[in-house]
Amino acid sequence: MADGIQVKQLNAWFGATQIIRDIDLAIAPVSITAIIGPSGCGKSTFVRCLNRMHEVVPGARVSGTVLLDSEDLYGPGADPVQIRRRVGMVFQKPNPFPTMSVFDNVAAGLRLTMRGRSQGSKAELRAKVEAALRSAGLWDEVADRLGEPGAGLSGGQQQRLCIARSLAVNPEVILMDEPCSALDPIATLKIEELIDQLKRRVTIVIVTHNMQQAARVADRTAFMLDGRLIEVGATQEIFTTPGDPRTEEYVTGKFG
């Protein structure tokens, strides 16, 4: 992860409609970058280009370069499945596998990657699940209900379960698409604290409508408008002395 993520001349379309236009952005490793911008500006599409999730929609298309630690995610021979293991994603609405237990939700990704290895790895699997749940700040709350359905947890717990599921396979990057918009303030606070802890080991790109959340958690903030990257800078700069008048107008609420 020495080089983080380098996005060069990224363009993306849904059919004939261009969503992302000529984005260049460098994301430092083990940092938190917030993407802000009005609805429909392309910020969700942008992060979905970072782990090749955009192209799963029929008619969707991407051009440009996304380098993850110098490896082109859109280069020939790049394996989307492998990429999505390295670049995890957490969505707006918590989406645990509804029929699976808490344990199996976290173990699901691990079982795929550990498949074919010796059965002696059962203890190893258990240790990895526990480590992921601890990292997600959920272990103490679910340690005695690992066998219960993941869908039985509260919304905030489900979201942290999804983060644990991402963390279990030891990704280099986690993309978060409005991870707190369906949560109450206390659950939001827990996720934000978790994000702050995770940034020591993983690169985080978070899309948020909540500008105070971007201000609280992000090292750098990028402002998008109409599919373009208008401005990126230290979060403190963006919220005190933005360079572009359009950024100023958006963060001060003069449009949007």
Place this chain on the structure above:
Amino acid sequence: MSSAWREHADSGGSPAPPAGRSAPGGLSQGRAHFQQQLQRLEAHALGGLDLILEQLDRVLEALSHQDVELAQMVIADDDRVDGRYLEVHQGILSLLALQAPVAGDLRLVAALLHMIKHIERMGDQCVNIAKMIPLSGHEPPVRREVLEALARMGACARSEVTQAKAAFAGRAVDLAEDLVRQDREINRLNREIFRMAIEIGDDPDTREWAMHMILVARALERIGDNAVDIGEQVAFVVTGLFREFSDSSHPSDTGLARSPGSE
């Protein structure tokens, strides 16, 4: 509490601050309300400078005519200035707590907090002058040239306060920077009065009066400094950079610096 400054907001008679740039999507309702609150708060803070002008005019009048009663009124009316400080301070706290202003709005709120503190200090300097007036008795051994120099200082201080207000209301950095030029004249007169007092002669009563006049000059000089400080806030609101217009500890420095804590 918060309604107090709204009621007074229009009495300041200051021009409305420049309207925000027109935005692609138009003002959203919630933020439009916030912008109105912010504009009212600014008008109320700028109105504090009008209170200072009243206090300054009366204390200079009291000084030139040795009017002890008028000086007493100036002291009593400092409560109005202090009240204005508290109202604006409370309004700023409310805006910070309830509206979480950012970017240009945040810079304006921070600058208002500085400005109202400078206004409060200017009010105190008017009180300091007023308190000197009764100390000399009804027929003090005045020297015309000293009183004339003080009157010129007073006129300069008044002009600086007026200009600081206009610079802030109009976000006029050049007008704000020009305050430094005006302030040099006040500083020069301050030194001149000091020299006059030293050379005022042997009569003990006259020397005591001259000492008091040195303190008056000092208070006027400080009012000028506060006006310059308000000018520095104008530059901060507009550019996002804080710099001292004149820094006596680094006279050759241009004073250009990034705001503290920024990267």
